[in-house]
Every structure is written in structure tokens, then in C-alpha cells.
Amino acid sequence: MSKLVAPHGGKGLVCCLLHGNDLEAEIEKAAGLKKVQISPRAKGDLIMMGIGGFSPLDGFMTKADWKGVCENYTMADGTFWPVPITLDVSAADAADINEGDEIALEHEGTVFATMKVSEKAEMTDVDKKWECEKVFKGKGEESADDVFWKIAMEDHPGVQMVMAQKEYNLAGPVKVLSEGEYPEEYKGIYLTPAEVRTMFEERGWSDVAALQLRNPMHRSHEFLAKIAIEVCDGVLIHSLIGNLKPGDIPADVRVKAIECLVDNYFVKDNVIQAGYPLDMRYAGPREGLLHATFRQNYGVSKMIIGRDHAGVGDFYGLFDAQDIFDEIPTSDDPGKSLLCQPLKIDWTFYCHKCDGMASLRTCNHGKDDRVILSGTKLRKALSEGAEVVDHFGRDEVLVILREYYAGLTEKVEVKMQSHAGGDTMK
Ligand SMILES: [Zn+2]
Numbered sequence: 001m002s003k004l005v006a007p008h009g010g011k012g013l014v015c016c017l018l019h020g021n022d023l024e025a026e027i028e029k030a031a032g033l034k035k036v037q038i039s040p041r042a043k044g045d046l047i048m049m050g051i052g053g054f055s056p057l058d059g060f061m062t063k064a065d066w067k068g069v070c071e072n073y074t075m076a077d078g079t080f081w082p083v084p085i086t087l088d089v090s091a092a093d094a095a096d097i098n099e100g101d102e103i104a105l106e107h108e109g110t111v112f113a114t115m116k117v118s119e120k121a122e123m124t125d126v127d128k129k130w131e132c133e134k135v136f137k138g139k140g141e142e143s144a145d146d147v148f149w150k151i152a153m154e155d156h157p158g159v160q161m162v163m164a165q166k167e168y169n170l171a172g173p174v175k176v177l178s179e180g181e182y183p184e185e186y187k188g189i190y191l192t193p194a195e196v197r198t199m200f201e202e203r204g205w206s207d208v209a210a211l212q213l214r215n216p217m218h219r220s221h222e223f224l225a226k227i228a229i230e231v232c233d234g235v236l237i238h239s240l241i242g243n244l245k246p247g248d249i250p251a252d253v254r255v256k257a258i259e260c261l262v263d264n265y266f267v268k269d270n271v272i273q274a275g276y277p278l279d280m281r282y283a284g285p286r287e288g289l290l291h292a293t294f295r296q297n298y299g300v301s302k303m304i305i306g307r308d309h310a311g312v313g314d315f316y317g318l319f320d321a322q323d324i325f326d327e328i329p330t331s332d333d334p335g336k337s338l339l340c341q342p343l344k345i346d347w348t349f350y351c352h353k354c355d356g357m358a359s360l361r362t363c364n365h366g367k368d369d370r371v372i373l374s375g376t377k378l379r380k381a382l383s384e385g386a387e388v389v390d391h392f393g394r395d396e397v398l399v400i401l402r403e404y405y406a407g408l409t410e411k412v413e414v415k416m417q418s419h420a421g422g423d424t425m426k
Helices: 020-031 040-051 065-072 091-095 125-136 149-156 157-163 193-202 218-230 251-265 286-298 320-326 375-383 395-406
Strands: 034-037 085-091 101-109 110-116 121-122 168-176 208-213 234-240 271-276 301-304 342-343 348-352 357-360
Touching: 020 101, 020 110, 040 085, 040 101, 040 110, 040 168, 065 125, 085 091, 091 168, 121 234, 121 320, 125 149, 125 157, 125 286, 149 157, 193 234, 193 271, 208 218, 208 271, 208 286, 218 301, 218 342, 218 348, 218 357, 234 251, 251 395, 286 320, 286 342, 301 320, 320 342, 375 395
Parallel strands: 034 101, 208 234, 208 301, 234 271, 301 342
Antiparallel strands: 085 168, 101 110, 110 168, 121 168, 348 357
């Protein structure tokens, strides 16, 4: 019996990826099916369904699931889920598709899955706006009622993504046929939930924390991971290797930087680095919940949630992603509840007076004594070739990042958040 936390949903790992003869037969069948072009986001969702990362989902959500998830984090059968996982298609495509049809889902020339359509539902602009308000609106100043829609279409990539979705959603179970470029391009980093669970078990771990990363790891992330190592059996440094927004540092550079940091500053036996194939949804606190939900499938029992986790601009309060874990519904059925717990850590930084890393809970000094670390600030400095203040990142890591920026031909604009510079620190 595994001592690791059970996969979400109470059904074990639900993996929709076919293998061997089943896979060959399905690929052959898919060639004769109507092809629908899908977004990069849907591709990532399918791969997660393929490898069990989205257990218990075995396909895209129905309108009832969508509604329940938006309204109360709950699918129609009562299972917790934090953000809609839906598949949008154009009205033209939808006109040729009926409930009960089998279709092939294609992205950039690769058929990623077949799907048996169980429902075709129109998604009006009113529906999409409602989804945005439920999923993306937070407690930050940019989410205020009189501000949100004035700026969200310009400044919130999650809102942009949902509003750009096509006119219909298709629901139904999928058979996944490909993991795309990930197994080749991210060999040793792209690991399935089953593989990660096996690694945890081999090390005798039962209580494992995950550190979510989409930026290079700097001192503050290193500190979070080390706090987790002190209180858990080990830490999974888990990077997004799906698509990011322009200006973000590509996954291969981040992976190299993390490797360098782990080699130089960690006890290797207590850390595993891996990557997952999803795109960011930029859903702030709800994204924090999604991070915990799919991490549970990887065998992770504690999700590290620090300051402004998965934040976007100033749409969210700095600790909303921690608080939301106390606001979500729970069920008497553990299979239907989120079991992965947050490991809440306060705002962390290097403090000159403390002479080390500290947090708002441990350091009694002032703002001027602290080096406020933020990925946004770091990227801005690096993209402009500016000096990075001491204690911001490890020298070995900065060398790798500088190399990357020096090789860029186009300048990268990095929009600053008001709290990235510590201005909102009390
Ligand atoms: Zn201090």
C-alpha cells in the first residue's frame, strides 16, 4: 500500500493515453474522423488527461460541470475542481458535429486525441463573461467592480483567453494518442504522475511538498523549497513546461537554472525536479487550487503557496491564494475533496540586518533592510542588461540567465506589478 496521498477523485490515476495495439488501432481510426483544430491550452489539458495528471477527469467538461466549477468549485457529480476544463470549437465546426459523434482533436498537424462527443453547448459572450468574473476576478484593486472590465481585456491573459474562445464547447470522454514533444524535448524532466510517485516511494517519502515554478528559481524560491524540506520528507520542484506569455523565460533555460541551483545549494536526495505540460491559466488563487489538485495526482500532499501565487498584475490580494484553501467546499467523501493541503509561507526576502533569508513572520526590520525578490523585477533587470542587486539570485544562476538574455534579438517588455518592488510591504 502506498503511503502517498491518493490521486484526486477516488478512482486512482485515470490515464486516457493509449499504448501498443490500442494506440495503433485508434490512430488508424482517427484518420477517418472529422478533425477539429484545438488550442495549445487544450493540447496541454489532453496530455494531462493522458498521463493521469487531471484524474479523475477522463474528458472535457459538460456545461453542468462548467457551471458547478465556476460557481462552487464542484463538478456535477460533487467532485471538487477549481477551474473549467473545456474544449471550444467554432460554430462552423460545431454545425457538422452531433452528440454521439466521434471526432479527432488536432494541434499543429498532430492528432492528440479522439473524443466521443456527449454534449455540444453554445457558449455566448454572456457565458464567457460570467466565467471570467467567477474564475478570474479576485480581491485585488484591479478586480474592483468598476475597474475589472475596463482593463481585464487588455491586462488579464486569462480573461483574454476565455473571451477569445469559440462559440461552442464540446464535452465527452477522450482517448489520448500523443504526449507531443514533451517526452523527447524534456527527457528526464517531463515525468508522469506514476513515474513521480514511484520516485517518491523509492525514497521512502510519504509527505511531499511541491514548489510551483514558471520563472527561474531565485533566492526566495530556494528559501521556500528549503522550508518545505525541513517540514516534509522532500520537495518536488515542479516547473511549467507548457506555453507562457511573451517575456517569460523559456522552459529549457529555467530547467538548466534549477539544475544548477540544486547542484550547488541543495542536498540532492531531498529534491526532485520535474516539469508538467500545462499552459498557465493565469487564474490567481484558483490556479493555486489547480496546482494543488493536479499535484495530488503526482503524489504531493503539500502545495507551497507563497506571496501572490500565480498572480496577474494587481487583480489579486497578495495572500488570496492561501486564503482560498479555507473557503472551498469539502465533502464527506475524501475522493471528492481536495486532499493536497497548502503549505502557507509568508512574504520571504533577504534581510541585511537578519543577515540571511527571512519572512514577515521572522524579520522585525524595515523595508530598507530587505532585498525584495520578485521574478518580474529580476526579468526586467536582466532584459535591460542592468545590474542585479546582491542576494537577489545565486551568481551561478544569474550567469545562465544573462547568457539567455544576451542571445535575445528582440527586447522584452516586462510590465511591473505595483507590489513587485515591495511598495505594498507594510
Ligand atoms: Zn530582518
